Amino acid sequence: MSLVNANSERTAVLFLAQGRVLRQLRYSEFEAVLDHVGAMGEFSSSQAQAVFIEIDGSLRVVAAVFFILEFDTRGYPDPQWNLPLQLLASQAQPGPDMGAGPIRLATRSRCPVSWHRDQLWDPPLTGSANPFETIAQLVLENRLGMSRCDPPAKGRTQLAADVEQSRYGVGLSDSATALRREERVRLARRLRAARGKVARLRIDQEKQLVELHSRHRRQLLELEQAVASLQLQLGDEQRVSSQLKQSLDAQAEHFSRMRNLISQQISTLENGGQLGQQLGEEFNVRLDAATAELQEQLERKDVELFYQDGEIKCLGEKVAHLEQQKVELEKKLAGSDFLHELSDAGVSFVAVQPGAGEFRVPLEDIPAYLESPLDYAARYCYVDIQHYRAWLEHNRKPVCQEASGNGKLCGLPVHRCGSPATFEPGESDRCSQHKASSLTLRQVMQSRGA
Numbered sequence: 268m269s270l271v272n273a274n275s276e277r278t279a280v281l282f283l284a285q286g287r288v289l290r291q292l293r294y295s296e297f298e299a300v301l302d303h304v305g306a307m308g309e310f311s312s313s314q315a316q317a318v319f320i321e322i323d324g325s326l327r328v329v330a331a332v333f334f335i336l337e338f339d340t341r342g343y344p345d346p347q348w349n350l351p352l353q354l355l356a357s358q359a360q361p362g363p364d365m366g367a368g369p370i371r372l373a374t375r376s377r378c379p380v381s382w383h384r385d386q387l388w389d390p391p392l393t394g395s396a397n398p399f400e401t402i403a404q405l406v407l408e409n410r411l412g413m414s415r416c417d418p419p420a421k422g423r424t425q426l427a428a429d430v431e432q433s434r435y436g437v438g439l440s441d442s443a444t445a446l447r448r449e450e451r452v453r454l455a456r457r458l459r460a461a462r463g464k465v466a467r468l469r470i471d472q473e474k475q476l477v478e479l480h481s482r483h484r485r486q487l488l489e490l491e492q493a494v495a496s497l498q499l500q501l502g503d504e505q506r507v508s509s510q511l512k513q514s515l516d517a518q519a520e521h522f523s524r525m526r527n528l529i530s531q532q533i534s535t536l537e538n539g540g541q542l543g544q545q546l547g548e549e550f551n552v553r554l555d556a557a558t559a560e561l562q563e564q565l566e567r568k569d570v571e572l573f574y575q576d577g578e579i580k581c582l583g584e585k586v587a588h589l590e591q592q593k594v595e596l597e598k599k600l601a602g603s604d605f606l607h608e609l610s611d612a613g614v615s616f617v618a619v620q621p622g623a624g625e626f627r628v629p630l631e632d633i634p635a636y637l638e639s640p641l642d643y644a645a646r647y648c649y650v651d652i653q654h655y656r657a658w659l660e661h662n663r664k665p666v667c668q669e670a671s672g673n674g675k676l677c678g679l680p681v682h683r684c685g686s687p688a689t690f691e692p693g694e695s696d697r698c699s700q701h702k703a704s705s706l707t708l709r710q711v712m713q714s715r716g717a
């Protein structure tokens with residue numbers, strides 16, 4: 268067995284948590300884990316803290332690399348993980364003494380290759396969680412069954428000395444001891460070789476097992492897919508069959524209805540003559556009844572119209588009669604003998620109205636005066652009725668009629684104009700400020716000033 272193999276036989280990987288070791292693997296077993304030969308379910312979906320250690324023949328730690336490793340949900344490590352642990356261990360800086368002098372130590376803060384530092388972690392160097400003592404103790408317990416050999420051989424010089432000693436008969440017991448030692452070393456080598464073979468076989472077997480599992484999974488998946496596809500087909504065919512059945516049922520029902528209908532038509536045709544006659548008679552009876560009813564309604568409407576015409580005619584006659592009476596009354600009044608007698612006897616009719624004062628009303632104007640004394644007075648004053656009414660209002664209460672913005676009147680007292688004829692709306696009924704003439708003057712002045 269080569270020296271390299273002997274060294275790799277004395278390397279291991281320990282998984283830690285809070286200063287305790289959860290799992291320890293020989294390096295070959297760790298490689299099998301990296302190859303996904305087996306899963307580590309206890310670390311699923313987590314980032315594990317681990318340490319790679321190199322051990323000497325006396326089971327003392329000589330190098331340690333503290334690294335981290337991610338696991339997926341099924342407990343398999345990150346397949347991209349590829350940290351050169353042996354290289355880091357060989358180039359690491361001196362660390363604490365774990366029995367064989369200062370070890371070579373690689374951690375995040377003491378990483379010999381700067382771009383790998385993120386994949387390392389810093390273990391606590393003091394306190395109860397200090398993992399170095401725990402690791403040293405575990406390695407001494409040797410649960411991994413590491414090969415143990417004596418301290419580095421003295422080399423050929425010592426062996427030659429031993430041979431020389433035996434040649435010169437320097438004690439048989441020494442020679443026997445040397446032989447036993449040689450035998451032990453030989454046995455240890457065979458044992459290591461056998462263990463290595465067993466480990467390789469185990470890894471091969473686990474690989475085969477994984478392949479077998481994966482093949483079975485694939486086959487199972489294919490079978491499941493085939494079953495699903497068949498179930499789909501079956502469903503489709505059941506649907507088609509059900510639709511066909513429904514269609515057949517519907518057709519059967521349709522034929523049955525058709526048959527009944529045809530039977531009925533045949534029997535109708537057989538009784539055809541008699542039925543036609545019956546229907547004709549019934550139709551004529553109904554038609555006669557409807558015609559008679561409509562005729563009756565029409566006659567009623569005619570009677571109503573006749574009465575309405577009579578009423579209208581009667582009312583028209585009444586109106587004409589009343590108008591006639593009115594004309595006659597007016598004539599009687601105008602040509603009343605009594606009034607003529609009074610006039611003939613020298614009586615004059617004198618009226619008094621504001622603004623017009625006392626005035627005589629001729630006999631023929633009496634009806635017009637009686638009809639509207641105000642109109643008559645306005646005519647008498649030579650103004651129209653609106654003008655006369657405005658003057659009456661001014662005469663009653665002589666104040667300024669100018670309406671301001673908020674709808675209220677100015678209301679300042681103004682000079683009372685005594686005659687409707689001289690009264691000028693907008694001038695006579697305005698205060699000095701609101702007279703139309705003063706406004707115009709102001710506008711003229713303003714336009715000149717501008």
Ligand SMILES: [Zn+2]
Nearest residue numbers: 667677698701
């Ligand atoms: Zn005013």
